[in-house]
Amino acid sequence: HxxxxxxxxxxxxxxxxxxxxxxDPEPLDELCRKIRRKIYPAWVLRxxxxxxxxxxxxxxxxxQIYQSLxxxxxxxFTQLEGxxxxxxxxxxxxxxxxxxxxxxxxxxxxxxxxxxxxxLVALEKGKCPVCGEPIKWDKGVTPFAQVQAEGxxxxxxxxxxxxxxxxPPEGRLDFTNLIELPDDDDRKHPxxxxxxxxxxxxxxxxxxxxxxxx
Numbered sequence: 171h172x173x174x175x176x177x178x179x180x181x182x183x184x185x186x187x188x189x190x191x192x193x194d195p196e197p198l199d200e201l202c203r204k205i206r207r208k209i210y211p212a213w214v215l216r217x218x219x220x221x222x223x224x225x226x227x228x229x230x231x232x233x234q235i236y237q238s239l240x241x242x243x244x245x246x247f248t249q250l251e252g253x254x255x256x257x258x259x260x261x262x263x264x265x266x267x268x269x270x271x272x273x274x275x276x277x278x279x280x281x282x283x284x285x286x287x288x289x290l291v292a293l294e295k296g297k298c299p300v301c302g303e304p305i306k307w308d309k310g311v312t313p314f315a316q317v318q319a320e321g322x323x324x325x326x327x328x329x330x331x332x333x334x335x336x337x338p339p340e341g342r343l344d345f346t347n348l349i350e351l352p353d354d355d356d357r358k359h360p361x362x363x364x365x366x367x368x369x370x371x372x373x374x375x376x377x378x379x380x381x382x383x384x
Contacts, residue, residue, distance in 0.1 A: 172256065173246040180256065185242035192228050202226070233328025240294075242266075289325040299325055 174181045193201070202224040207215065210222060229235050243266050250257060289299035298305055322330040351358050356367055 171246040172260075173248075177246070177249045178252065180253070187238060187242060192230075193226070198226060231328075236326075236328045289329070293326055293329055300331070 171183055171185065172180060174183070203220060205224055206220055206222045227238075229238050245265075247253070247256070247260075292299040292302070293305075296305055297303065317330060317332065320332055322332050325331045356364050359367070
């Protein structure tokens with residue numbers, strides 16, 4: 171990537187995806203030191219030290235792996251104004267590269283059904299695979315237990331489709347314990363009228379008490 175969150179400030183950095191398991195802190199730190207020595211010559215390390223920042227994240231699930239691939243391959247050079255020099259210098263460059271050869275069985279792969287492939291293409295373009303409209307992502311976080319409770323369908327690795335309508339309640343409601351109130355029962359009136367009736371009754375009760383006392 172040539173830029174970070176600020177699209178006007180050049181900030182070159184590399185993203186590298188490798189296959190492997192979890193690394194403990196000590197071997198991970200030693201590996202980071204080897205990477206720094208490969209990038210920086212010895213005199214740079216002697217003068218400024220081992221200061222190259224190496225961030226490492228372990229992605230154990232298929233959805234996280236796919237999201238990492240999407241993030242690492244996204245374009246960051248999106249503002250040409252003021253960066254014409256950079257545009258000229260990288261013209262024709264390949265921004266994403268791969269290396270090595272995999273001769274074993276696939277560890278994970280996309281479902282090759284036509285429906286899921288089309289859904290994946292739509293999501294990659296930022297569009298809803300159901301209606302085709304642009305997706306507006308919600309920044310809120312929904313507990314996964316709640317997502318499972320509502321029922322969902324996986325439409326692509328790491329993407330779940332929730333039902334648009336809630337299912338009807340199981341069984342029918344029991345109304346056998348309900349009774350019809352008499353016409354003169356105050357509970358048949360709205361709450362505001364019930365409060366007004368109670369206020370007038372209180373006034374009448376006070377008047378009766380006053381007349382008896384006098």
